[in-house]
Amino acid sequence: MESKMGGPEAYALINQNISTMKKYFLFVAMLTAIATQAQQTLIPKKTTLDALTKTNQYFMEKWPDTGKEIVLNKTWPSNIWTRGVYYEGLMALYCVDPKKPYYDYAVQWGEKHHWNLRNGIKTRNADDQDCGQTYIDLYLVDKKPERIANIKASIDTMLKTAKIDDWHWIDAIQMAMPVMARLGKIYKDTAYYHRMYEMYEWTKNGLYNKEEHLWWRDKDFIPPYKEPNGQNCYWSRGNGWVLAALLRTMEQLPQNSPYYKIFLNDFKEMSAALLPLQREDGFWNASLRDPGNYGGKELTGTSLFVYGITWGIRKGYLDKKTYYPVVVKAWNALVKDCVHDNGMLGYVQSTGKQPSDGQPVTFDKIPDFEDYGLGCFLLAGSEIYKLK
Template sequence: MHMDRRRLLLSGAALAVAVPVFGGLPGVRGSASAAEPPSDRLPSRAEITHVLRRVADHWISSNGSGDNGWARATFYSGLMALHRLTGEGRYLDYARDWAEQHSYGISGGTTTRNADNHTAIQVYLDLYEVEPDEQKIAAAEETLRHMLTDQPDKNDDWWWDDALHMGMPPFARFGRLREDTAFWDKLHRLYDHTKNAQGGPGLYDPATGLWYRDDNFLPGGIQSPNGKPVVWSRGNGWVAGGHVKTLKALPADADQVPEYRDTLARLVAALAPIQREDGFWNVNLADPDHFPGPETSGTSFFTYGTAYAVGSGLVDRDTYLPVAARAWNGMVATAVHADGFLGYVQGVGDRPDSSQPVTYDSTKDFGVGGFLLAGTELAGLAS
């Protein structure tokens, strides 16, 4: 399967990635939507924080607290990152009120195996770390322990690559909190099934460092109208975000850390040569003509992943910090409205075709959350 996939991804100008077996291919970047390409200079921490506050404040003033599903929980994950950066009490209050409205519960109940329903655990743990109270994480721990003990050999729950962002960090963080490596072992078994072809869907392509969203898009499956692979931007963004949050939680000497670090580094390297001139990435990383145009959610998570990879020494700072800076500056110039509304966010879906058209006035909670995560990570690299 890997050899067939490699031939498909390498045919023609289907894809270009920054790993040694590939070179840049003409036309893969897409066209710039801004009058001038964005600067590759990283703004100051104060400048980044000002934009983050503006975007967060607009969302809070314009939307209710929301449910505790994956989309809104991703927003609160970003908001808690902004709280850690700024110390702003009202961001903490807003997140706490949301969690209390849902009694720190799990959508679908504590027996759910669906990673989407586990996303809120990330925020509950953030709140627990600020104000420890075991009640805040009781349901969270129960649902994860259910995964450990009920059908312990069942590891096929994460069949789509989004699940890595939703599900990996809770297992990583509980393993550290409880000093129980069983959480980390289960995490890796679930992850390995998603990633590799042996007994699982094999969504990771080792030849490119990129991921298919699910097995519908593997070679021989769904293609773009131009006959090229469909390698969904936000799907890969979820992968990047899941790896970042997991690596932040795991101790450096944990057994699985080298694999997670290498996989994230390869993904970050793959993205650099296919970045658009306007700083964004196309919704289909393998076909710049498949719904071309700026898209903020995938770009935000790629910025988050790249900034973390730079800061943690996974990739060369001089090479990759400009990639993250161009992405950030491009989003600020193109997608952030004067009042803080964040545009060009692709809505809910599973492929480039979903929730089209993506416009200046398209936004979603998870896109705002991804933007806040990207900016707070970049602020840590700025002076």
């Protein structure tokens, strides 16, 4: 049936419909903009710095003696890797908020241990060498030779041999590769770069899945080992160590180094693989590919991913439009859900090598060591603080 309406009445109706449609689309666009803005609103810089200050103060007050042994099921010296990771975070905080007590606290730690490594300079164990990252950073502030002598001697001893299979677990990459990169830069000696790459490549050839772009923690988790849902077992914190190691190494490595491009490619591949694995609440599960296997909020892996991805955004290596909402969601969640009123951090998985270790992970549970979780948090927050 043809409409009997014509002339001015028809035009009025058409104009009314167009006006209604314009209002509708404007309303939809406004809602979309609001949603996008909400998704991408990072907590204020002051809130970030307050969280870093509070959590660090909690630890410094709990451990006023930087040389005090750590007594758990056994006694540990306080220059083990867990404490080394904390001081990496402290130095990152010092870079964005250069308070003298932070520097003094780190120097006292080095002095209490005579700038030495657990098990001495003959050790090849990456965990023993992790303290060297902070020793070297403190040397760069005040070039006292004793600060760098022992860590240099330890690495130099390794370079005198052809052995490259020391890093048989992926955590080791973060503990030692940035040490070698620092020494290479300071002494302008590419031998450090060559050896660290050889060792990295040896580990990568055995533990990196070049199809899924994630790492098995060690040979125990290579297939046929599977998670309960049939997926490969990729431990969150272990992959976080590698992502952190890559950026901490690239920070020291000349961009024209033949290895820089390789490290950057691996960094980008990992970052892209992590993107779809983020939980709705902003965290990553301890088991990256099986949310049903000890799934839940976990600080250490999430913090290391925030640290790495944020650095990638800042450097222009990762697309900001794609990755910025990811770190915003994660960092906001870390500050909101993990920081106790007294500065203690919750949802920290204890030491281990797989998703099941240290379970359950809860807000109120104190992990076996409190230091490395804080170190991861400080690394992430300090990098977030640098974002423009």
